[in-house]
Amino acid sequence: EPLPECRTLLAAGILRRVPKRSQEELMRGEGFEKILIISHRWEDPTHPDPACTKLKELKKLLPTRPDIEGVWLDFTCLPQGDKDKEEHDFFDYALSNVNLLYLSGKVLVFLDKEYVGRFWPSYEFFLCSHRASREGLVPKSKTEFERRVEILAIGASKYSNGMDEKAIIETWRDQTATKAVEILSQDDMKVT
16 A cells, blocks of 8 residues: 555554754754655655555665664655645745755665656755755765665666666765755756
């Protein structure tokens, strides 16, 4: 079964709320040490994983990761579609701070051939390959990147012998924020 939307999981008591954190706490990853942040592209405008491709991979991965107690996935953790005032306020707060999750959290990237041409996943990858510093956003060290980011090739990318993973790392890892804006502004970067 495809994953249900946030409200269904919340009503069933499956979602765990993490206490609200300041931006400084989020930048340090506080409260999210044991939560895997998912970066992926939506496969359909109404559902990110209708064929359960990502869900199946996640079910295989999680038993091998005893350090992970929860998963943050946009579709299941944020109310979708029409929202009441409380949901709207929560969604706006989360959307304005989600960049901090990718900057400081443990990120699992579901990489397929269409991921690299989508604005939001590419922005998430830029963020997860960088960290905040007094100088602004700077690339994570190779060690920190490998400790914080896991790339799981799915779809046709599974057959690229690691070349798709290498390409996305090469595209984003050493870019400045200014260069990232330039790349994300290209005509072939699809915004959904």
